[in-house]
Amino acid sequence: MERERKGLSLVLIPSPLQGHIAPLLELANILYCSGFSIIISHTLFNSPNPSAYPHFTFVPFSDELSQSEASTSDPLHLTNLINLRCAHPLSRCLSHLLSDPSLDPIACLISDAALHFTRSVCDSLHLPRLVLRTGGASSFLVFSLFPLLRSRGYLPIEESRGEEAVAELPPLKVKDLPKIETKDPEAFYEFVCRMVDELKLSSGVIWNTFEELESYALEKLTLEFSIPIYPIGPFHKHLTSGSLASTALMTPDESCIPWLDTQEPNSVVYVSFGSIAAITQTQLVEMAWGLANSKQAFLWVLRPGLVPGSQWLEPLPDGFIESLGGRGHVVKWAPQGQVLSHPAVGAFWTHNGWNSTLESVCEGVPMICMPCFADQKVNAKYVSDVWKVGIQLPNELQRGEVEQAIQRIMVEDEGKAIRERALQLKEKADLCLQQGGSSRRSLDRLITHIFSSRRQTHPSEKRE
Structure with missing residues (x-):
């Protein structure tokens, strides 16, 4: 007030x-x-x-x-x-x-x-x-x-x-x-x-x-x-959501929210690497097939320029979207606050920029960490080894390791324990305000x- x-x-x-x-x-x-x-x-x-x-x-x-x-x-x-x-x-x-x-x-x-x-x-x-x-x-x-x-x-x-x-x-x-x-x-x-x-x-x-x-x-x-x-x-x-104007420089694609509404609770992997991080074409291909092979639903923010020089979907492997059978939804930008608070989202694959890390903590969403530069590396280490609310991918990204990380978070007992700690941290974030x-x-x-x-x-x- x-x-x-x-x-x-x-x-x-x-x-x-x-x-x-x-x-x-x-x-x-x-x-x-x-x-x-x-x-x-x-x-x-x-x-x-x-x-x-x-x-x-x-x-x-x-x-x-x-x-x-x-x-x-x-x-x-x-x-x-x-x-x-x-x-x-x-x-x-x-x-x-x-x-x-x-x-x-x-x-x-x-x-x-x-x-x-x-x-x-x-x-x-x-x-x-x-x-x-x-x-x-x-x-x-x-x-x-x-x-x-x-x-x-x-x-x-x-x-x-x-x-x-x-x-x-x-x-x-x-x-x-x-x-x-x-x-x-x-x-x-x-x-x-x-x-x-x-x-x-x-x-x-x-x-x-x-x-x-x-x-x-x-x-x-x-x-x-x-x-x-x-x-x-x-x-x-x-502040309540009604008190806040959007601070995004890019226009979010709201179509992802109705898509999330059709998914089961804690079943979707949300993938986003912020506004300036960049990855290689090879990394993107390994990400794509790791997501597909995990058999988990996913919402992927594939920002233009995420692979330097790309306009949008052209770096994806041929036939990738068609092979998903509707299990994946790809957008240029997402309303991240709404996405992370959505009950369908079960994990956040993130670059561990501080804003994204803190938003994930506040919603009790476990993280799959892939830091790119600067403070992101420290944030990822704290997520995985101090707060223990996520796991970190190796530097050399391979589709098999991506698939395994998603399974650990979304399906295995380890993921359940991580989710429990994430929810406890969320409660602390609520109480401090x-x-x-x-x-x-x-x-x-x-x-x-x-x-x-x-x-x-x-x-x-x-x-x-």
């Missing part, structure tokens, strides 16, 4: 990637319903749809990206370009907002952690800056230890040492450490270190997680950082923090 208006505005800045935009807009909804006025300041690239959020004010700033730069398939390179070029455009934008007498006074800015350039801009305007970390706390703990991991020889990652345990971060092995394939191997390390350093200079960090899920990492980060942390997730569960729950308490602390540290200068103040 929306609280009394507080007479204060908050400026939120998303990183322009689907997996980052969605949780930031969910956080904006939570804070709006807590009584704040919301201003979304955003790049022109991948700008959110203002018509979906008439209760927010949307203010773009120039990202100074060329068409070729904006179309890059390298998210790290894109993020680095934004960090390099957007300081002056954002400073001009914020100066205008701060001097606009029609707006409620701006208390602070909340920035995606990936946009580390916002720290210097906020400092120059004497504007408090909170950071939103859209990924999990466990993966960020790994990021915070990158210099230590390098000094002890774990980084850069050597494939030959993949099975070696990382003594400082049990139960991780070297192969579980975050990695991104990029033209400059040093770029990812430098970006992570800069992101962590700039985050430590913020006035606090907001996490889309909850204490009962990641207590160990949250405790370690609290000891390491000298700033307050606010685990108030899962964001998407704070109730009155007196850990995430509800963290939200109350966050609101108090915003009031206590808010910018004191009147918004009509003019700046040169």
Whole structure:
């Protein structure tokens, strides 16, 4: 329920990637319903749809990206370009907002952690800056230890040492450490270190997680950082579905819901790898035949470009769709929240992006893990070895192993035990948002923090 208006505005800045935009807009909804006025300041690239959020004010700033730069398939390179070029455009934008007498006074800015350039801009305007970390706390703990991991020889990652345990971060092995394939191997390390350093200079960090899920990492980060942390997730569960607009940049195919309605409870494997992950043609063929040979019904999000250069179905083996006899349903994009909460869905084959991992946890759906890059590898390890609500596929994907993994989750006794643990974790996710729950308490602390540290200068103040 929306609280009394507080007479204060908050400026939120998303990183322009689907997996980052969605949780930031969910956080904006939570804070709006807590009584704040919301201003979304955003790049022109991948700008959110203002018509979906008439209760927010949307203010773009120039990202100074060329068409070729904006179309890059390298998210790290894109993020680095934004960090390099957007300081002056954002400073001009914020100066205008701060001097606009029609707006409620701006208390602070909340920035995606990936946009580390916002720290210097906020400092120059004497504007408090909170950071939103859209990924999990466990993966960020790994990021915070990158210099230590390098000094002890774990980084850069050597494939030959993949099975070696990382003594400082049990139960991780070297192969579980975050990695991104990029033209400059040093770029990812430098970006992570800069992101962590700039985050430590913020006035606090907001996490889309909850204490009962990641207590160990949250405790370690609290000891390491000298700033307050606010685990108030899962964001998407704070508000009723009727209160939320879609945060997807792609239009979901709603035809999958009537198809799911015709399936038996816990009988469908849902397969989706998010908005930017890519796989090879060989991997897709092995996936396809593994799904078919499992004899389980499946809903497969085969996104255009999942295999680089593909338009949609052409990478599938000839005759594959016809061979299924209606047992499979393939779409370009799905309404994931509705799918995971559907009683027919019995498992989620996922790339383990944090949003997908958290959504699966919240619905009690066991996972088949196939991480692709960055924090996904850490998330998958926690799913399989810490929370024990899923199993992980080997790096070299083969149809026989796919079939076996699906059978383990969907049919065998092991899958029943995994499902029971997943439902127990779902209950914890539900409880943390109730009155007196850990995430509800963290939200109350966050609101108090915003009031206590808010910018004191009147918004009509003019700046040169």
